[in-house]
Amino acid sequence: MKQINFAVMLVLFLTGFYNYAQQGPPAKNKVKVTGKVFEKVTKQPLEYATISIMAPNDTKVIAGGITNPKGEFEVAVAPGTYDIKVEFISFKSTEIKQKSIQDDTNLGVVNLSEDAAQLNEVVVRAEKSTVEIKLDKKVYNVGQDMMVKGGTVSDVLDNVPSVSVDSEGNVSLRGSDNIRILIDGRPSQAINVAEALRQLPADAIEKVEVITNPSARYDAEGGSGIINIILKKGKNQGFNGTFIASTGLPETYGLSANVNYKTEKLNYFTTAGYNYRTNEGGGLTNTSYYNADGSPKGYLDEDRDTKRIRNGFNARGGVEWTITPTTFWTNAINYQKNTGEDKDLINYNNFDAARAFTGSTYRLNNTDTGSENVEFTSNLIKNFNDKGHKLTADLSVSRNTDNSDGIITASPSFNTTLNDQVQKQVLLQADYVLPLGKGSQFEAGYKGSFGDLNNEYYVTDENYVKDPNKSNTLEYKENINALYAQYGLKVNKFSYLFGLRWEDTNIQVNLLDNSQFNTKKYNNLFPSAFISYEISDQSNLTASYSKRLTRPRGRFMNPALNYSSNINIFQGNPDLDPSLTDKYDVGYIKRWEKVTFSTSAYFENTKDVFSFVRTPNGDNVDGIPVILSRPINLGREQKYGFEFTFNYTPFKWWRLNSNFNLYNVKTTGENTYTDTQNNLVVQNLDNQANTWFARINSKVTLPYKIDWQLNGTYNGEQKTAQGKNLDQFSMNTALSKDILKDKATIAFNISDIFNSRIMRSYTYLQNDTTLESQKSYSEMQFRKRQFNLSFTYRFNKPKSERDKNAQPKNDGGGEGSGDFPG
Structure with missing residues (x-):
């Protein structure tokens, strides 16, 4: 109970720290440009659509932002006349030329249509590599690997760079089994981790992250590093x-x-x-x-x-x-x-x-x-x-x-x-x-x-x-x-x-x-x-x-x-x-x-x-x-x-x-x-x-x-x-x-x-x-x-x-x- 009380107190402390650290109001002489971005046919909001504000006839972006899950956006900009561009991958972009913005302005709903001519190219461009190499980790995208269809998480891990799985299901990283296995960033709570990984289907996994030298944010557990298994979570509307x-x-x-x-x-x-x-x-x-x-x-x-x-x-x-x-x-x-x-x-x-x-x-x-x-x-x-x-x-x-x-x-x-x-x-x-x-x-x-x-x-x-x-x-x-x-x-x-x-x-x-x-x-x-x-x-x-x-x-x-x-x-x-x-x-x-x-x-x-x-x-x-x-x-x-x-x-x-x-x-x-x-x-x-x-x-x-x-x-x-x-x-x-x-x-x-x-x-x-x-x-x-x-x-x-x-x-x-x- 002492540990739980301590955790609650820490959360309250960090929340208070936030109140102290809150940023002030937007700078003076700036106005807000707001609006919504929807898909034209289904009328569904488009999350992560990009809004770019530029000087007329100039490609340099002065201000910009992205839409939230509701398709809403809000961008702060100094009063003036601008070109505004709204984009989303595989959709035709929309431009508003020489829009006068003198005070807070709501652009209303911007509807984007799919670009049929780009769809085939988008499939190639959007398909992730099986292995993504990043500065602090390697990311293995399970959906791109046909080898693990119908298999288990053990099969998935056995295809991940730097990782191997022995005949008894034990996982090692760079030849060492002194590792920490996380699921969605949390330690696996199974008693027999090797057996649990052999029972969890590969189809439930979105990707695997391999972190060979974790920072202080992560558990100190795992002498040779961390393997983080991320489960699928639907995101489509x-x-x-x-x-x-x-x-x-x-x-x-x-x-x-x-x-x-x-x-x-x-x-x-x-x-x-x-x-x-x-x-x-x-x-x-x-x-x-x-x-x-x-x-x-x-x-x-x-x-x-x-x-x-x-x-x-x-x-x-x-x-x-x-x-x-x-x-x-x-x-x-x-x-x-x-x-x-x-x-x-x-x-x-x-x-x-x-x-x-x-x-x-x-x-x-x-x-x-x-x-x-x-x-x-x-x-x-x-x-x-x-x-x-x-x-x-x-x-x-x-x-x-x-x-x-x-x-x-x-x-x-x-x-x-x-x-x-x-x-x-x-x-x-x-x-x-x-x-x-x-x-x-x-x-x-x-x-x-x-x-x-x-x-x-x-x-x-x-x-x-x-x-x-x-x-x-x-x-x-x-x-x-x-x-x-x-x-x-x-x-x-x-x-x-x-x-x-x-x-x-x-x-x-x-x-x-x-x-x-x-x-x-x-x-x-x-x-x-x-x-x-x-x-x-x-x-x-x-x-x-x-x-x-x-x-x-x-x-x-x-x-x-x-x-x-x-x-x-x-x-x-x-x-x-x-x-x-x-x-x-x-x-x-x-x-x-x-x-x-x-x-x-x-x-x-x-x-x-x-x-x-x-x-x-x-x-x-x-x-x-x-x-x-x-x-x-x-x-x-x-x-x-x-x-x-x-x-x-x-x-x-x-x-x-x-x-x-x-x-x-x-x-x-x-x-x-x-x-x-x-x-x-x-x-x-x-x-x-x-x-x-x-x-x-x-x-x-x-x-x-x-x-x-x-x-x-x-x-x-x-x-x-x-x-x-x-x-x-x-x-x-x-x-x-x-x-x-x-x-x-x-x-x-x-x-x-x-x-x-x-x-x-x-x-x-x-x-x-x-x-x-x-x-x-x-x-x-x-x-x-x-x-x-x-x-x-x-x-x-x-x-x-x-x-x-x-x-x-x-x-x-x-x-x-x-x-x-x-």
Whole structure:
């Protein structure tokens, strides 16, 4: 309650600050020119129409403005005689010649007609590139990518520059999984973020922003950066929407709708969808065991076959209310419910030192899964003027459940497992932006995040007796309060942004079954600095610094054993500390007529980095030593790399975009533990590795207006502290065709054409007390090749929407957007 009171007081303070900072009345000797701009046929107001006021027979604009959602405009100008021009993309412009303006003048309604001669050109001009390169972020426009039709958000992210998604759905940025995932500028509240992203349909996403070095405005969470997923919100006047149906092999089908209805003051938007997905996968692990003298001791070959089935329903509904022309209030409810079934069959084949077969066993995991997520969000925006002076306030309340109940059958016994989680989250945020003059502005804000997670996990034996060594109840509470301020200015060709964020963290990790209580309290300052130099209108040079933080969460801190395998067990570590990262980035962007090129060199220095270590736990299953994997605060990680992204349009019918990332990671640290013979063991985990990542995407318009898209992704080999990950290549393709007078689109795509997206790795382990060792080779394929066919139908919403280039009132909400002052 104290945090909520503090947030309310801060909002009141910022509102009072606004009253103090209000600008005075318009300068004397100026008059106002007002009016409305409507579409001639439908009589609907045109938002973002441009009004230009010029001296007679002169093209230099003296004053101007744009229309609001009602089509209204107001421009201040000194008394005189002027030419007035009203324009809107794909419409014929209207000019009023030599209009005498001596006092306040209302021009009435200006009606604009569509320009049929320009429509075909507008389609080409208005279509956004799949990837937009900006100074402080990369923006991936989902609607332009045919590869993700009928797919999920995980498929979307796997096509985004600098981003990759592994076989288990975990997302990484520039090769690091220490990232923060936002949805509409707010943290994802799902308990299992990877699973939630696999269930949310791609059709619900408008675009994805990748911010590799965020400013103080953003959460300090995410050592390697932020990925902001922006959901669709209808903006067109009237009733319009999109329906999408899809089907595929292995058995997959879905149906979704995105509908909105906009009136003069209210914009109702909704998205709903159902999907059924089957993921077939598999893998193998071949392990060789050696005696202290290096001679073979035995061999174990594991063969794994997996099948995951998911039924998912998601819905999102809300309304944006234009209270006044400068005040907007949006409320929305998000609901997601998923059920599923996981089947994981592992066959174990044992061999002696001479590679003679000695016997086999099996292990079948049958798991029923289910999750339900409910979230209410509210966003209030007050624009005090059209120069960026505004106040925003956000509230988010959510409840999430995630259940997984399984039966593990193995010869000659079986076990049952239960893993039930309930999470409640409240988020409060207020942001204030105050322009202080030409080219400078001040920002300040508060954010409070208050969460409570309860996780019950247990394992029973064949007699349904609970095993206390493998069971526990975790209570995790996390309260974070943050304040920030930043100041930006532009001087000639230089732009500067300096910020400071303060975050106070209070975390409780309580193990209720054995009465272990662990509290962690810490607060940190997070400075940030950005400098941009405008070399020309087409090129910029930037340099930036920020301090970031990564908090351990979820399975990282849960000490309950993951019992999906009886010889490879995962266990969380409730004593993990957060890791802190200093990030440095120097970037350059250059635009030509057909090419946009962006490159950057970066360096990251992380203290107390998380790392997984694998050690024998002393147990054996049929003579096979059991390996325990758990996270620790290893020591220090230093990463430096080079990245470039480019968009190239050699012809109107051909587009290329590519991303390349080369980096070196140096890790220093050691792991100390006591083995089952009470010996102190020190593992040296120093490691240095080079690797690279590349992706290229080609989009071609074939005859008969058929679009063809092809992309390829390559991940280079990377050495690890206890082995190495081998290289990986995959390729996808898609074809699409607009039909029914461009009101519908049919698309066909193939994911992983060559069925080559397989994670392959080697792992080397040595018991330092006995000098026995083992070597493992593993392959894992989460999802095999898939075929997908989708049909999209648009009503009252042509493919070349007129407003797709319009700037929304609050693009993404929550954390805000656009760091550099104008």
